Amino acid sequence: MKIKEFIEKVNENERMEAEEVDGVIAIYNDSDLAVVEIPCDATNLLEIKFVENYYLYSFGKPSREYLSALIEEFLHTSIKERFPEKKYVLSAMRCAEGPVPVKQYVDAMNISANNVEFHFGFANEKADAMEFTQKKLDSLSDFFPKAAIDAMKEPMEDIK
Numbered sequence: 001m002k003i004k005e006f007i008e009k010v011n012e013n014e015r016m017e018a019e020e021v022d023g024v025i026a027i028y029n030d031s032d033l034a035v036v037e038i039p040c041d042a043t044n045l046l047e048i049k050f051v052e053n054y055y056l057y058s059f060g061k062p063s064r065e066y067l068s069a070l071i072e073e074f075l076h077t078s079i080k081e082r083f084p085e086k087k088y089v090l091s092a093m094r095c096a097e098g099p100v101p102v103k104q105y106v107d108a109m110n111i112s113a114n115n116v117e118f119h120f121g122f123a124n125e126k127a128d129a130m131e132f133t134q135k136k137l138d139s140l141s142d143f144f145p146k147a148a149i150d151a152m153k154e155p156m157e158d159i160k
Contacts, residue, residue, distance in 0.1 A: 001070075001077045002084065003040055009070055015063050027067070029058045038071065041079055045071075087156040088137060089129040090149070094120060105129035106152075116143040131156060 001009075003020055010018035010027055018027045020040065027036040035056055037049040048071070050056065056064060074082075090106040102123035107130055110117040121128050137149050 001074050001082075003082050006070060006074045010067065013059075013063055013066055015059050016067065031058075035059075036067070036071075038074070040082065043075060043079070045075070085133045085135075087131045087133060088153040089126070089131060089156060090118065090152040091129075091154055092118075092120065092152055111143075114143075116140065 003025065007018045007020060007025060010016050010025075015030060016027055018025055020026075023040050025038040025040060026034040027038070029035050033051065035051050035058075037051075039047055042048055059067065091103050092106075093101040094104050095101050104120035104123060105126055105128075106118045107121035107125075107128040108119035109130065110119070132153070137153060138146075140149055
């Protein structure tokens with residue numbers, strides 16, 4: 001379960017309110033007291049901070065059971081799934097196979113101290129396109145203008 005989804009499900013319960021602040025999901029009771037604090041990257045119950053049990057009882061048994069089930073599902077979700085990072089591919093219109101421009105995707109790169117070479121696959125061949133995260137694309141801006149990289153990037157969802 002993604003962080004946003006977890007928060008939405010907690011907020012469906014009228015007695016609770018949750019929000020994410022600085023990498024921690026805080027769950028509040030009616031009195032605006034943070035009753036449970038869950039690090040977004042928590043993997044077990046020992047990492048969760050439960051404020052005094054008295055405040056947990058303010059939720060009532062059905063609400064506590066609902067919250068427990070949500071926390072268990074959240075903890076069983078891999079960290080990678082909780083923090084989905086958007087993936088991109090790079091493409092360019094090129095006249096590589098004659099006078100008509102075709103879209104080609106970057107399928108390999110050579111990087112040296114002060115040079116980056118893109119290798120393009122066959123026309124419209126998406127299957128072998130390299131995947132990039134935004135962080136990787138930002139690191140390429142040391143070699144290319146950011147505007148050029150932004151013009152070439154396409155979200156993975158758009159090409160599948």
